[in-house]
Structures are given as structure tokens and as C-alpha cells.
Amino acid sequence: MKKIFLILFAIAAGIFFTSCKSIDGTVYNPKTVSASFPSSIIQVNMLPADGNKFQVPLWRGNTSGAASVAVTIDDPSGAFTPSSKSFDFADGESVAYITFSYADLNNFTGAANNITITLDNDSDVSVSGISTTQVQAKRKLTMKLIGTGTYHSDWPEEDWAQPVYEAEEAHYYELPDCFYNDGYSAAKGYTICFSISKGKVIWPDEQNTGVYSSGRTSKMYLTVGNTKLTGRIVEATVDYHFPGAENTAKRWYEGGSAASPAYPERFTFPDSYTIPTD
Numbered sequence: 632m633k634k635i636f637l638i639l640f641a642i643a644a645g646i647f648f649t650s651c652k653s654i655d656g657t658v659y660n661p662k663t664v665s666a667s668f669p670s671s672i673i674q675v676n677m678l679p680a681d682g683n684k685f686q687v688p689l690w691r692g693n694t695s696g697a698a699s700v701a702v703t704i705d706d707p708s709g710a711f712t713p714s715s716k717s718f719d720f721a722d723g724e725s726v727a728y729i730t731f732s733y734a735d736l737n738n739f740t741g742a743a744n745n746i747t748i749t750l751d752n753d754s755d756v757s758v759s760g761i762s763t764t765q766v767q768a769k770r771k772l773t774m775k776l777i778g779t780g781t782y783h784s785d786w787p788e789e790d791w792a793q794p795v796y797e798a799e800e801a802h803y804y805e806l807p808d809c810f811y812n813d814g815y816s817a818a819k820g821y822t823i824c825f826s827i828s829k830g831k832v833i834w835p836d837e838q839n840t841g842v843y844s845s846g847r848t849s850k851m852y853l854t855v856g857n858t859k860l861t862g863r864i865v866e867a868t869v870d871y872h873f874p875g876a877e878n879t880a881k882r883w884y885e886g887g888s889a890a891s892p893a894y895p896e897r898f899t900f901p902d903s904y905t906i907p908t909d
Contacts, residue, residue, distance in 0.1 A: 666690065666691045667690050667762075668688075670764065671763065672765050674767045676771035677733075684733070689727050702750055704729075704746065704747070706744075706746045707745070712732050729748075740770060740803040740824075745765055746768065748765075779795070782823075782897070802828065805823070807820070835855070838853045860906070867895075870893075
């Protein structure tokens, strides 16, 4: 019996070890820098304690020797200054950084500033690595409910009660759930934001409302023309823009044009709120 047991054990062990060998995967031994960003999107909250700068990391798999990985940086805002146009690794280092600096935190609101960084050489990228990342940098703000105002949109030609939040650190405002995902039902909505500086309204050039419309293949954006502040009323004239739609269905003008949008979007602040003048 013991001999039979030992023979069976030996056979089982042989099968086990053979099986283990058969499922071994490919082991990569990188000869190049084998670099990758940690994610295709890197979110940065800009804080006073950061000293007007933040860092973006790049990883590498081959840590043997020093290496320099050249990149192209696209910053549409022009507000950020990179410390270098390459990620520079010392011998043995697995991560390197580029530092982005900016002049004054007070120049920013809670809106994201997007910086795109792309590795210049495909040969530097690791197997299944990420060669491009979008850095979404925005000022970290503390939002506080200041009351309920009224929003008007010419899209549904309706007015509705709209809560409004203000940042404690800046005259930056958010209107949560202002537009609705499926065209004004009870679905959770999208936030509209703007700021006020020295009596002027600063409204992003485009805002995603989250609204779909029948026969169009993308969400509706507000593409802004002019803005103004009259008493407690913030107004922006807009086009309703569907980037994925075909031909003339992309935009509505109604008496306006691509250069001069005509639809009114209006928000009236609650009576209890004092409009800032600084």
C-alpha cells in the first residue's frame, strides 16, 4: 500500500510541476528605458501650501544607467512653466518628475486647466505603456451654498429654481445639476460654472450640459459668445453645440452666427446675495 501511495504521489507531483512549467508567461527584460505615465489622466489640486508649483511623474521599467526621456508639452492656457522638456532619470531611479510652476494661485478658479504631455519617441514607451497623459490642474476650492436663484435656458425655454455655491477662496460659482443627462427628467444633472471679477462675468468658452437630443450622437455643449452682469443677473449668449452631430445639426443659431451666438442663458442670484465688485 505504501509503495502504491508513493508511486501515485510521484506521478501527481510530476503532473503538477509539468503544469507549472506549461503556464509560465513571457518574462520581459527591457533593453530600452521602458517608460510609462501612471495614468492617461492626472488630476492636480493646486493648494497654497504647494508654493505655486506641482510635479508630474513618469515611471520606467529599466533602471540601469541614467536616461533622459524627451516630451512635448501642450499648455493652451500658457499659465504654467515646466522645469524641463524631458524626464531625467539618475542611475537606479524608477521615477522622474517635471515640475510645473505658475505665477499666482489667485489667477485660477475651480475650472480645470488641461496640459497634455506626450513622449516624443515611441521606442521609449514600455510594453502596454501609456505614452500620453492629460494633466488636469485646478485650484482646490471650498464650495459653500449661498442660496437658490433662478436659471433660464432657451433650450427648453424654461426657468427653474437653481441652488448656487460660491468658493470661499474666490468669486467662483457652481450651479450643480443644472442640466439633466436625458433632457430634463429626474436624472442627475451636470454642473455649470462661472466666475465674477471686477464686475465682469468669466464663463468658460464651452461647457458640457450632459444633455442628449434625439438624432444626435454627442452631448450638448454651451459655446459662449458674449457675457454680461446686470444687477443680480448673469447672462451668456450661446450656441447649443453637438460636436458629434452631422452637418447643420451641429449647432443652432436662431438669428446669430458661429461668430455671434444668440441664445440666452441667464442666472439670477438670490436676493440675499451681495454681488462682488472686486
